[in-house]
Amino acid sequence: MDTTSPDDHPLRRLTLDQLRRRTSMKWRSHPEDVLPLWVAEMDVPLAEPVARALTEAIALGDTGYPAGTAYAEALAGFARERWGWDGPAVDRAAIVPDVMLGVVEMLKLVTGPGESVIVNCPVYPPFYHFVAHMDRRVVEAPLGPDLRLDLAALKEAFARCTAGGGRAAYLLCSPHNPTGTVHTAEELSAVAALADSYGVRVVVDEIHAPLVTAEAVFVPYLSVPGGENGLSLMSASKAWNLAGLKAALALAGPAAAEDLARMPEEVSHGPSHLGVIAHTAALRDGGPWLDAVLGDLADNRRLLAGLLAERLPAVGYRPAPGTYLAWLDCRRLGLGDDPAAAFLARGRVALSAGPDFGTGGDGHVRLNLATSPEVLTEAVHRMAATVG
Known part of the structure; x- marks a missing residue:
């Protein structure tokens, strides 16, 4: 045996x-x-722990609509333990169906049709597909030869996209997919400063955040100076292989709480109750x-x-x-x-x-x-x- x-x-x-x-x-x-x-x-x-939580829910027939703040509370506990961050406040968190649909909803809050969304190429292909489908313009700011953020390229893209007075957003992938780069606190602080100076709103896909080696340090974007105006999407999906159990969290920095509050109520109807149970168990006990x-x-x-x-x-x-x-x-x-x-x-x-x-x-x-x-x-x- x-x-x-x-x-x-x-x-x-x-x-x-x-x-x-x-x-x-x-x-x-x-x-x-x-x-x-x-x-x-x-x-x-x-x-x-995830299998046990799902089995217990099914045995109870607990297959209704999601409710409560357990998922956000589990993420807050995980963030304190793993990243030393007390930032993912439960009252500035909302469940969304998954990270990319959450990205779409966050971009709708801070940009309008025809406005620009800046990405660091090469980058996760749905960044292009989802942004184009929502009638925003994708603007590339390539990574540097070392596959790290190129702040000069970002500055040029920010300046170009806001030159006419329109709004722009920066869709940041952290850690970066496909390169596996983990952005440093210094890099993210510089991003926040640049975004603030050009009035660019930052939306961060942090789905791979738990998947970082012991030799590196994951830094949540909302934790860096200037990150208070940012919006983040997190999930247990990648780290615990839960893509088929739909649930993610949209998080707002303190200065972006009112933006998150404007998210349509119907968005919260998309996550799966079993997904919320699974992600909560993963973050809490996994x-x-x-x-x-x-x-x-x-x-x-x-x-x-x-x-x-x-x-x-x-x-x-x-x-x-x-x-x-x-x-x-x-x-x-x-x-x-x-x-x-x-x-x-x-x-x-x-x-x-x-x-x-x-x-x-x-x-x-x-x-x-x-x-x-x-x-x-x-x-x-x-x-x-x-x-x-």
Whole structure:
């Protein structure tokens, strides 16, 4: 009998055969011979505290509408313990269906149709899709060559977008997807100062906040000087693999509380009650499980770096302290602007296509590290065979 605790190496618990029984997007978008390392789902069993909370709710028939502040209270406790931050005040928090729909609602509060939303490319593709769909104009402020925020590029974008007197927002990804960059307190304070000087409102996607290595420090944007006017979206979704259990929190700095209060009441109808229960349990009781995942991810970063050095030395990879994503520079492989297409067609490995991430994405792929060492190893071997 297997007596290993689920908290011991969650990324090594499930076999490929078990994973292929899943019916989610990751496992149903490609044929069974494809190794899926693309969309942000983790190959882990559900954390025991989350499974217990859901099981108890179902046993009670507790499947109605969400209510109360338990989710916000759990996040506040997690923030104090993990980040030393007392900032996510329960009275400045609102549940929203998920982070990207929350982003849309926050941008509606601080911009109007046709106005600008600044993003740091390469960046999470839905930033482009959702913003364009809501009739805002996406303006790129590329990351620097070191894949960190380029304050000069931001300043130029802020100045250009507000030159005619219109409103503009800055949609910040923190930690950054796809690069895994964790922004420092100094960088975020500089962002807040720039935003204030140009009258740009900052909306921050902080969904990957719990997924930061022990060697780095996640700094909530609302905690930095000048961040009082910001709006943030947080969720347990990525860190505990809860994408199918819809629930997120919109947070306002003290100076943005009135903006959040203007969010339409019907937005709160979208989150799932079971989602709220799951996210609350994760933040309140899922710390040991999360720590085990972080340990497995650290091992996988080292494994990937070694495999690439051995099998694909032409691929550029900088192990990053945030997220479970790897941003791979494949331009020297001669596979064109979209190497993910070649890796899928020839190697049967599904990765996220770099061009989808905007300027700076050509010739790159995004690889999801949140899998077993065996799957990761096989994926790199297949990728190498593609160009070998």
